[in-house]
Amino acid sequence: MKSRDPLGLRRALADRLLPMLVAAMALLGSLALGGALAAAGLSARWEGGAAAAIMVQVPPGTDAAGAARRLAALPGVAEATAIDRARMGDLLRPWLGNTESLPLPALVELRLMALDGAEDLAARVQATLPGATVESHGIWVARLLALAGALQRAAWAVLALVVLVAGMMIVVATRAGLAARRGTIAILHDMGATDGMIAGRFAARLAWLSGFGAAIGAGAAAPVLMLLGGMAAPLVGAAAAPPWIGLSVMPPAAALIAWATAQLTVRQWLRSLP
Amino acid sequence: MVRLEDITLHYGTGEAPALDAVSCALEAGSFTWLTGASGAGKSSLLKLLHLAARPTAGRLFVLGQAVHAARRRDLPGLRRRIGIVFQDVRLLPHLDVLDNVALPLRIAGRREAQLLADAKEMLDWVGLGHRLHDRPEALSGGEQQRVALARAVVARPALLLADEPTAQLDDDQAHRVIALLRQMHRLGSTVIVASHNIALLGEYPAPVLHLAAGRLVDAHEEP
Numbered sequence: 001m002k003s004r005d006p007l008g009l010r011r012a013l014a015d016r017l018l019p020m021l022v023a024a025m026a027l028l029g030s031l032a033l034g035g036a037l038a039a040a041g042l043s044a045r046w047e048g049g050a051a052a053a054i055m056v057q058v059p060p061g062t063d064a065a066g067a068a069r070r071l072a073a074l075p076g077v078a079e080a081t082a083i084d085r086a087r088m089g090d091l092l093r094p095w096l097g098n099t100e101s102l103p104l105p106a107l108v109e110l111r112l113m114a115l116d117g118a119e120d121l122a123a124r125v126q127a128t129l130p131g132a133t134v135e136s137h138g139i140w141v142a143r144l145l146a147l148a149g150a151l152q153r154a155a156w157a158v159l160a161l162v163v164l165v166a167g168m169m170i171v172v173a174t175r176a177g178l179a180a181r182r183g184t185i186a187i188l189h190d191m192g193a194t195d196g197m198i199a200g201r202f203a204a205r206l207a208w209l210s211g212f213g214a215a216i217g218a219g220a221a222a223p224v225l226m227l228l229g230g231m232a233a234p235l236v237g238a239a240a241a242p243p244w245i246g247l248s249v250m251p252p253a254a255a256l257i258a259w260a261t262a263q264l265t266v267r268q269w270l271r272s273l274p
Numbered sequence: 275m276v277r278l279e280d281i282t283l284h285y286g287t288g289e290a291p292a293l294d295a296v297s298c299a300l301e302a303g304s305f306t307w308l309t310g311a312s313g314a315g316k317s318s319l320l321k322l323l324h325l326a327a328r329p330t331a332g333r334l335f336v337l338g339q340a341v342h343a344a345r346r347r348d349l350p351g352l353r354r355r356i357g358i359v360f361q362d363v364r365l366l367p368h369l370d371v372l373d374n375v376a377l378p379l380r381i382a383g384r385r386e387a388q389l390l391a392d393a394k395e396m397l398d399w400v401g402l403g404h405r406l407h408d409r410p411e412a413l414s415g416g417e418q419q420r421v422a423l424a425r426a427v428v429a430r431p432a433l434l435l436a437d438e439p440t441a442q443l444d445d446d447q448a449h450r451v452i453a454l455l456r457q458m459h460r461l462g463s464t465v466i467v468a469s470h471n472i473a474l475l476g477e478y479p480a481p482v483l484h485l486a487a488g489r490l491v492d493a494h495e496e497p
């Protein structure tokens with residue numbers, strides 16, 4: 001049985017339905033994957049940003065560099081950097097314009113070892129540097145991070161659901177394609193084809209159709225994800241690349257699901273025959 | 275070659291059996307008519323012989339193998355040595371005539387170049403050499419039946435079963451098909467032909483198995 005299509009399956013099986021359904025499912029799966037990865041990236045970024053988020057405003061007249069050295073010694077502080085005037089000018093320029101003539105407070109930026117200690121730290125900073133004010137937005141960022149974590153978990157849950165539904169769609173579409181060929185399967189069996197021969201032929205054909213559909217779907221998702229990545233770039237820093245590995249896994253995964261479904265279904269039918 | 279010992283076949287529980295304690299033996303290389311009224315069990319008997327059903331009770335030997343006791347995985351190899359013309363033809367609708375006839379050879383794993391030549395030769399033999407690339411649906415009922423015959427004999431089966439192979443044919447074509455079956459018999463196949471057409475039986479004198487309500491009877495017993 002080595003001609004291109006010995007059992008005529010090319011014409012026998014629902015040639016358009018299965019790849020089209022699988023393509024739609026792969027597109028949805030790709031978008032869900034892109035969304036989950038974007039949520040993960042965003043929350044990682046917030047986390048990184050939050051670690052640098054605590055600003056201490058040094059009381060007027062205090063030497064910022066000296067204050068930074070003393071703050072660096074506090075437990076829980078990874079790093080303390082005095083912010084020089086030039087950098088502060090850069091930071092404030094979007095809001096205040098030229099700040100050279102403005103009286104600006106001296107600031108020290110603290111990087112924390114862990115976020116949990118943020119609230120206790122405020123008290124310790126004030127004990128070390130009486131009159132210093134601790135900006136509280138780091139504490140807010142900690143709460144925001146909890147939200148980001150929840151968002152990320154929700155995104156993975158949606159991805160898992162889409163993958164599950166996509167897998168089930170492939171199973172249903174594969175079985176529908178086979179149902180139309182039940183008579184053919186019985187005739188092949190009656191003519192002495194073995195279960196392995198029949199199941200193998202159908203499984204190979206359906207795996208190909210399903211893998212082809214998934215390649216179309218994942219391929220269509222790539223430009224969409226690039227576009228969305230580009231649009232999200234200002235929010236997350238760099239334009240996120242589409243998840244190439246995830247996208248390239250889809251066609252073989254879809255092919256495998258269809259192959260296994262066809263094998264199981266055909267063998268199950270054949271076992272009801274003598 | 276073919277031996278039935280007290281064969282019973284029940285399709286469902288409760289109803290009368292389709293075959294009831296049938297016993298007979300057919301020698302290798304024999305030609306046998308199988309006859310009986312509609313519903314007598316002719317197709318059911320052929321179904322058992324080409325291993326599409328297993329007997330409910332009794333012992334069945336086909337081509338020397340004890341089918342009633344055979345393992346399932348031993349049956350495909352046995353089926354490949356049996357050719358059958360189904361009463362309802364059963365060609366694969368999505369394959370053209372040539373591929374339909376080539377199917378048993380492909381299942382047997384023959385070489386592609388050789389098997390196409392063999393399939394063409396068989397179609398010439400049944401007078402359809404000019405319709406190789408038509409789909410079955412484009413053929414008349416009688417033509418489909420001849421394609422089914424070509425498919426049944428193309429792998430040179432040791433046992434050839436034909437279920438009403440002339441049902442849809444006019445007299446000329448029916449004679450032709452019977453002649454083809456006789457030719458297979460002469461070439462050494464064991465042939466069993468089911469038909470309720472008694473006139474046809476006169477065409478080729480041969481032993482007759484007569485079924486009535488699932489039982490083998492002496493032809494003279496029937497009213």
Ligand SMILES: Nc1ncnc2c1ncn2[C@@H]1O[C@H](COP(=O)(O)OP(=O)(O)OP(=O)(O)O)[C@@H](O)[C@H]1O
Pocket residue numbers: 285286292310311312313314315316317318319361470
């Ligand atoms: N698949 C089946 N399921 C249930 N009963 C069946 C089945 N096939 C046949 N029968 C029953 O078995 C009996 C014998 O049927 P069978 O088809 O063997 O008769 P037959 O002699 O071939 O008749 P015909 O000349 O009409 O083809 C009938 O009563 C029929 O209703």
Ligand SMILES: [Mg+2]
Pocket residue numbers: 316317318361437
């Ligand atoms: Mg019948």
